[in-house]
Amino acid sequence: MNPYRRSPLVNIATIFVYFFLYAPIIGLILYSFNASRTNVTFEGFIPAFSDQVVMDGSLVKSSPCGPFHWYCDLAKNNDVVEAARNTLTIAFTATIVATTIGTMAALALQRYDFKIKPFSQLSLYIPIVIPEIVMGIGILTLFSQFFGWANTTFGLTGDSRLSMGIATVTISHIAFMVPFVTLVVQARLQGFDKSYEEAAMDLGANEWITFRRVTFPMILPGVLSGALLAFTLSLDDFVITFFTNGPGSTTLPIYVYGLLRRIITPQVNALSTVWILVVFLAVLMLQWIQSREQKPNH
Amino acid sequence: MFQRLRENRSAQGTLLALPTTVWLFVLLIIPLILTLIVSFGKRGPDGDVIYSFTINNYTRLFGYSTDCDNGQTACFDPLYIQIMWRSLTLAFNTTLVVIIMAYPLGYFIARSHPKQRNTYLFMVLIPLWTNFVIRVYAWMMLLRKEGAINNILGMVAGWLGIDFVPLELLYTQGAVLIGMVYEFLPFMILPIYTSLEKIDNSLYEAAADLGANRLKTFLRVTLPLSMPGVVAGTILVFIPVMGTFIVSDILGGRQVILVGNLIQRQFLDARDPTFGSAASLILMVMTLIVTYFYTRKFGFGEEIVVA
Numbered sequence: 250m251n252p253y254r255r256s257p258l259v260n261i262a263t264i265f266v267y268f269f270l271y272a273p274i275i276g277l278i279l280y281s282f283n284a285s286r287t288n289v290t291f292e293g294f295i296p297a298f299s300d301q302v303v304m305d306g307s308l309v310k311s312s313p314c315g316p317f318h319w320y321c322d323l324a325k326n327n328d329v330v331e332a333a334r335n336t337l338t339i340a341f342t343a344t345i346v347a348t349t350i351g352t353m354a355a356l357a358l359q360r361y362d363f364k365i366k367p368f369s370q371l372s373l374y375i376p377i378v379i380p381e382i383v384m385g386i387g388i389l390t391l392f393s394q395f396f397g398w399a400n401t402t403f404g405l406t407g408d409s410r411l412s413m414g415i416a417t418v419t420i421s422h423i424a425f426m427v428p429f430v431t432l433v434v435q436a437r438l439q440g441f442d443k444s445y446e447e448a449a450m451d452l453g454a455n456e457w458i459t460f461r462r463v464t465f466p467m468i469l470p471g472v473l474s475g476a477l478l479a480f481t482l483s484l485d486d487f488v489i490t491f492f493t494n495g496p497g498s499t500t501l502p503i504y505v506y507g508l509l510r511r512i513i514t515p516q517v518n519a520l521s522t523v524w525i526l527v528v529f530l531a532v533l534m535l536q537w538i539q540s541r542e543q544k545p546n547h
Numbered sequence: 548m549f550q551r552l553r554e555n556r557s558a559q560g561t562l563l564a565l566p567t568t569v570w571l572f573v574l575l576i577i578p579l580i581l582t583l584i585v586s587f588g589k590r591g592p593d594g595d596v597i598y599s600f601t602i603n604n605y606t607r608l609f610g611y612s613t614d615c616d617n618g619q620t621a622c623f624d625p626l627y628i629q630i631m632w633r634s635l636t637l638a639f640n641t642t643l644v645v646i647i648m649a650y651p652l653g654y655f656i657a658r659s660h661p662k663q664r665n666t667y668l669f670m671v672l673i674p675l676w677t678n679f680v681i682r683v684y685a686w687m688m689l690l691r692k693e694g695a696i697n698n699i700l701g702m703v704a705g706w707l708g709i710d711f712v713p714l715e716l717l718y719t720q721g722a723v724l725i726g727m728v729y730e731f732l733p734f735m736i737l738p739i740y741t742s743l744e745k746i747d748n749s750l751y752e753a754a755a756d757l758g759a760n761r762l763k764t765f766l767r768v769t770l771p772l773s774m775p776g777v778v779a780g781t782i783l784v785f786i787p788v789m790g791t792f793i794v795s796d797i798l799g800g801r802q803v804i805l806v807g808n809l810i811q812r813q814f815l816d817a818r819d820p821t822f823g824s825a826a827s828l829i830l831m832v833m834t835l836i837v838t839y840f841y842t843r844k845f846g847f848g849e850e851i852v853v854a
Contacts, residue, residue, distance in 0.1 A: 270674045532672045
């Protein structure tokens with residue numbers, strides 16, 4: 250029996266579902282080249298290059314960047330550049346911390362026995378079973394109560410007052426990223442026999458050398474894909490960031506959300522397109538790491 | 548001291564797990580406890596919290612109202628019960644539609660040549676990793692009055708010679724349902740694919756040898772063995788749908804208010820964190836109850852970690 254045999258109905262349904270997944274994205278990208286500033290209907294591509302932007306009503310007739318007018322517009326938008334910088338700062342910092350402590354926890358849970366182990370393991374599942382908004386408002390309450398208390402107790406005023414910002418967003422991101430890193434690395438560790446480590450110890454390696462020379466190389470692909478997963482989760486996060494950000498810590502998702510409630514120019518579409526492109530490359534990288542991981546190396 | 552640590556495996560394990568455990572305790576468990584405390588408080592004049600012990604926020608959620616029409620001091624106001632019921636039914640409907648759409652695709656990928664599988668999976672990951680807010684925006688563009696869907700319908704009507712009035716698609720329950728399905732579809736495809744891919748080929752051969760036709764093989768072999776994937780996918784879809792507020796905010800406007808919107812507004816516009824905290828805890832309890840009974844019936848899918 251041919252294991253790859255599929256009913257034609259399945260093929261038709263598949264085409265439909267892929268169309269459903271991609272039609273909105275393709276539409277989004279198409280509108281990023283829209284000549285119409287109001288962006289309500291597609292009025293064709295911007296036809297020509299010129300020294301400066303020529304407008305006819307709400308239509309862009311020509312631009313120094315031609316059809317890519319909205320992409321150039323985007324690069325000149327300081328709010329977007331700042332939001333992008335915030336997003337990346339938060340994602341990088343949070344990924345480094347979450348990957349480090351998450352990997353340590355995975356090692357502990359997989360290779361050691363200790364008193365608080367059941368509690369540590371259980372707490373990893375909280376972000377999976379509780380709606381994000383519940384976590385978001387809980388963390389908001391924690392920070393606002395703590396900051397209120399600290400500001401009055403220590404008489405902090407003006408610039409030294411504690412308030413929401415990049416730090417609170419980063420700290421909160423780490424909280425929901427760590428469980429994913431730990432679970433991915435744990436799964437990787439599960440696949441490896443303890444005997445490799447025991448053999449190293451028998452041959453006289455101490456714990457640190459065993460970790461550096463045996464355990465770490467084995468789990469590295471798991472650590473990398475955990476880190477990349479955590480990084481994308483941070484880039485993508487809206488809800489937690491929404492409740493923990495403050496003045497000056499707007500991230501890209503928050504910025505886009507703000508725009509959707511005002512006038513939408515094709516600039517939003519240009520921003521979305523750049524984002525989709527970045528994501529495309531990131532997923533490609535993740536796939537590459539995973540395909541390398543699958544190849545047996547011994 | 549270091550010598551002792553080197554010999555004590557239990558202390559080493561505790562130390563390694565400590566940063567993560569403390570971090571999760573401070574940022575996930577303490578906030579939940581705080582939310583519980585705040586939910587029994589009273590709203591202060593500036594939207595601040597006055598700590599007390601009153602169950603008013605909970606009775607208000609379940610319909611007790613002091614803001615009545617005909618001079619009564621107390622009456623029944625179903626507003627919040629309606630909002631909770633709407634969220635619950637929407638989450639059920641979304642999950643159902645997502646299963647119906649995800650199953651054939653997961654099946655297709657599992658039954659395609661191993662060399663092509665990664666490409667098909669990759670094609671599922673791209674929309675999944677495209678930002679949540681951007682995906683809602685894409686549907687907002689498609690659904691609005693001048694949007695692509697109305698344009699296409701208008702063109703078809705034109706060919707057929709029918710008068711066409713653009714449909715009000717945006718700001719409806721249907722728009723929110725489509726948006727939710729779109730957001731969470733990949734979370735169902737991946738676990739279903741994983742469980743289908745695991746099924747040993749010899750089982751199909753055995754079923755064929757024993758005289759089962761294709762339909763019977765599907766119903767008796769494939770479907771039961773893929774249930775863990777469906778269960779994991781349901782958990783990954785149902786829980787976030789219950790709490791999401793962006794989709795209903797952008798695609799539902801003021802027409803479709805869900806529990807998520809209710810909570811968000813208490814913390815921003817209405818500024819009553821005590822009521823918002825109570826609503827948030829009720830939301831958590833609702834999802835935990837549904838998840839508990841569901842997993843007790845079908846088991847907790849291990850595929851959840853794969854996705």
